[in-house]
Amino acid sequence: xxxxxxxxxxxxxxxxxxxxxxxxxxxxxxxxxxxxxxxxxxxxxxxxxxxxxxxxxxxxxxxxxxxxxxxxxxxxxxxxxxxxxxxxxxxxxxxxxxxxxxxxxxxxxxxxxxxxxxxxxxxxxxxxxxxxxxxxxxxxxxxxxxxxxxxxxxxxxxxxxxxxxxxxxxxxxxxxxxxxxxxxxxxxxxxxxxxxxxxxxxxxxxxxxxxxxxxxxxxxxxxxxxxxxxxxxxxxxxxxxxxxxxxxxxxxxxxxxxxxxxxxxxxxxxxxxxxxxxxxxxxxxxxxxxxxxxxxxxxxxxxxxxxxxxxxxxxxxxxxxxxxxxxxxxxxxxxxxxx
Amino acid sequence: xxxxxxxxxxxxxxxxxxxxxxxxxxxxxxxxxxxxxxxxxxxxxxxxxxxxxxxxxxxxxxxxxxxxxxxxxxxxxxxxxxxxxxxxxxxxxxxxxxxxxxxxxxxxxxxxxxxxxxxxxxxxxxxxxxxxxxxxxxxxxxxxxxxxxxxxxxxxxxxxxxxxxxxxxxxxxxxxxxxxxxxxxxxxxxxxxxxxxxxxxxxxxxxxxxxxxxxxxxxxxxxxxxxxxxxxxxxxxxxxxxxxxxxxxxxxxxxxxxxxxxxxxxxxxxxxxxxxxxxxxxxxxxxxxxxxxxxxxxxxxxxxxxxxxxxxxxxxxxxxxxxxxxxxxxxxxxxxxxx
Numbered sequence: 001x002x003x004x005x006x007x008x009x010x011x012x013x014x015x016x017x018x019x020x021x022x023x024x025x026x027x028x029x030x031x032x033x034x035x036x037x038x039x040x041x042x043x044x045x046x047x048x049x050x051x052x053x054x055x056x057x058x059x060x061x062x063x064x065x066x067x068x069x070x071x072x073x074x075x076x077x078x079x080x081x082x083x084x085x086x087x088x089x090x091x092x093x094x095x096x097x098x099x100x101x102x103x104x105x106x107x108x109x110x111x112x113x114x115x116x117x118x119x120x121x122x123x124x125x126x127x128x129x130x131x132x133x134x135x136x137x138x139x140x141x142x143x144x145x146x147x148x149x150x151x152x153x154x155x156x157x158x159x160x161x162x163x164x165x166x167x168x169x170x171x172x173x174x175x176x177x178x179x180x181x182x183x184x185x186x187x188x189x190x191x192x193x194x195x196x197x198x199x200x201x202x203x204x205x206x207x208x209x210x211x212x213x214x215x216x217x218x219x220x221x222x223x224x225x226x227x228x229x230x231x232x233x234x235x236x237x238x239x240x241x242x243x244x245x246x247x248x249x250x251x252x253x254x255x256x257x258x259x260x261x262x263x264x265x266x267x268x269x270x271x272x273x274x275x276x277x278x279x280x281x282x283x284x285x286x287x288x289x290x291x292x293x294x295x296x297x298x299x300x301x302x303x304x305x306x307x308x309x310x311x312x313x314x315x316x317x318x319x320x321x322x323x324x325x326x327x328x329x330x331x332x333x334x335x336x337x338x339x
Numbered sequence: 340x341x342x343x344x345x346x347x348x349x350x351x352x353x354x355x356x357x358x359x360x361x362x363x364x365x366x367x368x369x370x371x372x373x374x375x376x377x378x379x380x381x382x383x384x385x386x387x388x389x390x391x392x393x394x395x396x397x398x399x400x401x402x403x404x405x406x407x408x409x410x411x412x413x414x415x416x417x418x419x420x421x422x423x424x425x426x427x428x429x430x431x432x433x434x435x436x437x438x439x440x441x442x443x444x445x446x447x448x449x450x451x452x453x454x455x456x457x458x459x460x461x462x463x464x465x466x467x468x469x470x471x472x473x474x475x476x477x478x479x480x481x482x483x484x485x486x487x488x489x490x491x492x493x494x495x496x497x498x499x500x501x502x503x504x505x506x507x508x509x510x511x512x513x514x515x516x517x518x519x520x521x522x523x524x525x526x527x528x529x530x531x532x533x534x535x536x537x538x539x540x541x542x543x544x545x546x547x548x549x550x551x552x553x554x555x556x557x558x559x560x561x562x563x564x565x566x567x568x569x570x571x572x573x574x575x576x577x578x579x580x581x582x583x584x585x586x587x588x589x590x591x592x593x594x595x596x597x598x599x600x601x602x603x604x605x606x607x608x609x610x611x612x613x614x615x616x617x618x619x620x621x622x623x624x625x626x627x628x629x630x631x632x633x634x635x636x637x638x639x640x641x642x643x644x645x646x647x648x649x650x651x652x653x654x655x656x657x658x659x660x661x662x663x664x665x666x667x668x669x670x671x672x673x674x675x676x677x678x
Contacts, residue, residue, distance in 0.1 A: 164626070208638065
């Protein structure tokens with residue numbers, strides 16, 4: 001038997017498919033907003049084990065998903081390396097940009113173990129309470145994390161992408177540091193109790209093919225190989241968002257057990273590009289979940305029809321957006337469970 | 340013989356390939372900034388034939404591209420239908436959002452011929468001065484234009500995308516109106532002297548597959564079929580940005596003479612998906628052009644190597660960004676001409 005999510009990631013066509021949603025814990029939930037108001041700033045929320053654990057478990061109590069994903073942020077790694085990080089209301093993350101060797105030298109991997117200790121404690125607490133659901137740990141993939149570190153904020157990352165072309169040595173040094181520390185960070189989450197880990201490369205689709213191979217596929221292959229060597233039974237879910245025509249190349253090089261499909265990816269086309277034993281995960285449009293009703297039901301039915309009979313994990317194609325009505329999530333869970 | 344761009348779009352492997360760049364006229368050019376300062380607001384610039392023609396021709400004088408693309412904006416169609424439009428400095432376009440039947444009813448196709456008259460006059464003036472270069476007319480594709488019309492500004496278009504799910508009848512009515520008027524608008528540009536037309540679907544990649552087929556592929560097929568019936572010798576270039584795995588489906592359904600590849604598209608993979616006589620266009624990363632130097636030269640060489648021997652038009656994978664040094668564009672032109 002075993003947990004439904006882990007069976008699917010092991011290559012079994014579990015049906016109805018296991019189900020969780022990217023950003024299932026967060027602002028659309030009133031119980032999250034209440035706790036967030038108490039916690040003060042966002043970084044404190046992520047680094048206070050009792051609060052991070054509580055927020056992680058909120059959607060499971062409400063909806064009974066098949067997985068909990070640690071409540072945290074992909075920018076907690078740069079924070080743990082010593083880059084300042086704050087979340088300004090309505091503006092998203094803000095960091096002092098790193099654009100030269102001096103900036104790179106301010107990052108200190110020796111800070112990592114101490115800085116991530118409270119995050120690992122949150123992992124332990126969640127694992128103790130997660131029951132039949134599986135606990136997923138995660139990290140941002142090096143390219144996406146580097147985008148924020150160089151740009152200093154969200155947007156189109158023009159500075160970061162130009163730097164990748166203009167100074168490949170500096171960009172490569174940052175990527176190497178992030179690849180190494182991501183391995184350490186994910187291995188530590190596994191040791192603390194994560195039963196699967198996910199690697200989010202949200203901005204992978206911004207890169208031209210040659211840089212996609214260098215900065216998305218190669219680091220993901222390095223990270224998955226290192227984790228496989230340490231923890232052969234713990235599956236990795238890769239999410240190279242908007243990989244488009246390079247999705248198959250990513251799957252082949254990384255041998256991830258689970259491949260996250262973004263909203264735009266056609267599940268049937270994607271299934272043709274990957275081994276039959278590789279679980280696909282996704283990919284309802286988060287805006288279908290905002291709309292709800294018959295349209296959402298149709299969207300769900302299309303995905304289920306395409307994925308029936310192969311290893312699959314139901315999810316969205318991108319994170320839940322704040323304007324999502326919580327009752328639509330309940331409808332979604334009911335529809336997927338009835339598959 | 341004939342113009343180099345038109346020969347490539349007719350299926351000939353012209354070499355070195357014809358060359359133009361998306362947003363080749365614009366803010367990165369000092370002569371544009373000087374003229375822009377005189378013109379007042381952006382809409383006036385687009386609707387004053389002498390100024391729009393002058394701006395269109397500026398990059399040709401400086402670099403000698405193989406094509407001029409009419410200086411205008413994809414939102415001039417909603418403007419011509421009566422939706423208010425202004426461009427706020429640093430904020431991009433702002434429109435009063437259309438989100439219900441009453442909003443839709445304010446759009447008036449009868450305004451179109453009068454409103455676009457100055458734009459067509461600019462087309463005539465450019466055509467008279469364009470010499471050996473070809474003149475490309477353009478429009479935004481209905482989905483991308485609808486995104487701005489519903490949202491009222493740029494961003495992630497969450498309201499527009501949710502409306503597509505929530506109220507397919509309203510969204511469909513807007514799409515039908517835009518499809519019809521886009522045909523009229525492009526046919527009028529052709530009549531005024533445009534020798535090719537391009538259909539920009541910049542935000543196509545935001546859609547899930549079923550909606551991509553309905554709102555990107557189907558309207559593009561309708562528009563190309565209508566234009567082919569009226570002007571069989573005028574080629575259409577389609578640009579379904581971030582189409583990813585659905586690029587081949589778009590090409591097959593629309594039978595465009597030219598297919599624009601975005602930055603992320605692998606040219607070799609793309610070439611496998613389309614007929615050997617369909618010209619591909621693209622797709623250097625605009626950030627490689629910002630960086631310049633050896634990295635840019637490598638990026639150009641990779642694309643040329645992949646496209647040699649097939650009909651091809653050199654371009655970027657997205658528009659020139661404002662921080663681009665004009666001398667890097669000169670370097671690019673020299674490198675492509677030396678292919």
